[in-house]
Amino acid sequence: MNHLLHIHSSANLQNSTSRQIGGQLVAHLRENHPGLQIVERDLARHPLPHIDENFISVIYSQPDHPNLKLSNQLVDELLKADVIVLEAAMYNFGIPSTLKAWIDHVARAGRTFTYQDGSPRGLLTGKKLYLVLGSGGVYSSGPRQAFDFQEPYLRSVLGFLGLTDVEVVRIEGTAMGQTEQALRAAQEKIATA
Numbered sequence: 338m339n340h341l342l343h344i345h346s347s348a349n350l351q352n353s354t355s356r357q358i359g360g361q362l363v364a365h366l367r368e369n370h371p372g373l374q375i376v377e378r379d380l381a382r383h384p385l386p387h388i389d390e391n392f393i394s395v396i397y398s399q400p401d402h403p404n405l406k407l408s409n410q411l412v413d414e415l416l417k418a419d420v421i422v423l424e425a426a427m428y429n430f431g432i433p434s435t436l437k438a439w440i441d442h443v444a445r446a447g448r449t450f451t452y453q454d455g456s457p458r459g460l461l462t463g464k465k466l467y468l469v470l471g472s473g474g475v476y477s478s479g480p481r482q483a484f485d486f487q488e489p490y491l492r493s494v495l496g497f498l499g500l501t502d503v504e505v506v507r508i509e510g511t512a513m514g515q516t517e518q519a520l521r522a523a524q525e526k527i528a529t530a
């Protein structure tokens with residue numbers, strides 16, 4: 338393991354639980370893998386532009402067009418990474434729109450997925466993905482499971498790209514007075530990473 342890509346997306350820059358646990362997880366991985374090179378993408382501090390007409394006009398025909406420079410750079414970061422630590426806050430049952438913008442840039446036919454014998458095949462193989470997910474409510478079990486468009490969406494879209502070796506660390510119930518116990522449970526989980 339040589340290269341780690343660390344992605345932040347919580348817009349809470351003061352006391353985000355996903356940022357706290359994501360940071361501790363990266364520190365832990367760095368201890369276990371001295372020499373690990375880390376690239377950080379903070380999608381809240383430095384939001385990406387949405388894909389637009391300039392992107393769409395070349396996406397199907399000119400993969401090296403200058404309009405795709407940023408997209409190609411983001412894809413290169415992903416391809417280089419052996420391990421990805423992706424932090425996401427839950428907003429309105431899904432992910433931050435800044436993170437969706439990143440996904441729109443990196444889900445690229447011919448670069449991160451392809452079609453083989455009529456079936457899609459992810460090209461981001463052989464990588465470990467950690468999803469560090471903060472949410473105000475509890476969704477991993479109980480009556481609100483069907484409202485969870487955070488973990489299932491990320492597993493689906495990133496799995497489609499080939500990221501199928503996934504470890505999920507959830508910090509749930511932060512709006513229900515459960516933050517301290519959720520942080521402790523997450524810390525216990527990352528200690529074994």
Ligand SMILES: Cc1cc2nc3c(=O)[nH]c(=O)nc-3n(C[C@H](O)[C@H](O)[C@H](O)COP(=O)(O)O)c2cc1C
Pocket residue numbers: 347348349352353354355356425426427428429430431470471472473474475511512
């Ligand atoms: C704009 C906004 C929308 C939110 N929507 C939801 C939601 O739909 N469900 C939920 O459980 N929590 C929701 N929350 C609470 C966050 O998920 C919670 O604060 C969580 O801890 C965010 O992750 P973070 O601590 O890393 O920032 C929302 C918070 C904000 C600011």
